Amino acid sequence: MNKKLNLRKASPWLSAIGLFVLWELIVRIFNIPPYVLPTPSESIIVGWQFHEAIWMHATHTLYTTLVGFAIAVVFGVVLGALVGSSRTIYDAANPLLVGFNSVPKVALVPVLVMWFGIGTVPAIITAFMISFFPIVVNVATGLATLEPELRDVLRSLGATRKDILIKVGFPRAMPYFFASLKVAITLAFVGSVISETVASNVGVGYLMLSASSKFNMPLVFAGLLVIAVMGIAMYEIFNVIERRSTKWANRANPTN
């Protein structure tokens, strides 16, 4: 029993180490040149050599990501609440939202650059644009799937729409909301890095672009690893917040 639990706790580390070992072996066995695919050990060593630059760029990427994400949360909750509580607004907004979400955000970066210049602002906006959609959809779903009987119980007590939203709608939508945050934060990283790659002189995306133009592939991969680590860290933070705040929804597997 205890052994099983220990194995479960160790499993994410084991799988990560396993992947790196496999990667290392493949590169060495097939003698792949480092400008095509560097080994992970080489990437980590180079990453350490450049750690000051990486730290500066990474904190900037983290900053633009979090600002874009924060805007997405506020916007997503408000729009999700509107869409989820009114059938008419849902019908009106749905095709626009789906259409907007289908547009590749990288195609919008040049437009943003025309409006705001290169750098931080387009990165924040791209992070926002790419990450608000799952929040809207999940909040709206949480609100719209209220049991009709419960609605009847509340309405026959004289509850207003606002009462129903506050007493039942929002608490009920919480698990959906937190689940969407985990998706949205990783998407926000995608957004800010895309924008940095296309139009910026700061951030991990820019670092990777300039490293690849100098054929410094180990540094490119070091940048990728940094983004992945930041993504995992943020995901885990929201995972913990989710489990703490909506225990009732995770009752089926309390150890999870």
Place this chain on the structure above:
Amino acid sequence: MTAVSKSFVELNNVTMRYSEGDELALDTTNMKINKGEFVAVVGPSGCGKSSLLKLVSGLMPPTDGIVLVDNKEVSGPLKIVGMAFQNPTLLPWRTTLDNVLLPMEIVKPHRNRLRKHRAEYEDRARKLLASVGLEGHEDKFPWELSGGMQQRASLCRSLIHEPDLLMLDEPFGALDAFTREELWDILQNLWMVRPFTVILVTHDLREASYLADTIYVMSKRPGKIIVARENPLPRPRDQEVTFTQPFTDLVHELRSHIRDVRAA
């Protein structure tokens, strides 16, 4: 008294369809329910029994005819009705006690008093929970309760604000036979302590015969009341009653009505 009728709930030639072009859910229905009367509505499934509840509680308007509650025409949700369904619909993020207190956060004047007089209201909720045998379960969450216990809590939630009108839509339908009969007694006790008007929709003829003063039999869709049967059994009724001749006769009679409407 004058021309004002003394019945508490009255349906005058009410018909209802959910939307234009739909077939009738309810056809020319007339009912008179006295204050404090316990009424059961039985009928084949899909006969519009639940539509009747929605009409009386004002959640749905009639297509034709008039619904009166307390001598006033019903034109919107009544705001004072207690409701319980087959699905207990408790809120999983609230304890049993907080679930029972939910109506107090909505119904006036309680909603404005709740914060200041929290202890008083909690006391009231605890007493009500104790009266249905849920003492000691106040701080548990709904998923920690059995189906029968959840339904008891749901019943408490529908009664905490002392409504004059209680609507029950097959509240015991999903429970096992023993639990169901236990809850019949609990409901009867609550009702005898403080009589409120009850409309119980059920397909269980024994349940209707056990609990109701008057039993209405509805035809299949479009629903129409075909029989209104007074229940002659004296109160309080206990499980022994269910084995007596008058009780089985009543159930038999109701059964034959249902058979007729199903065949029709």
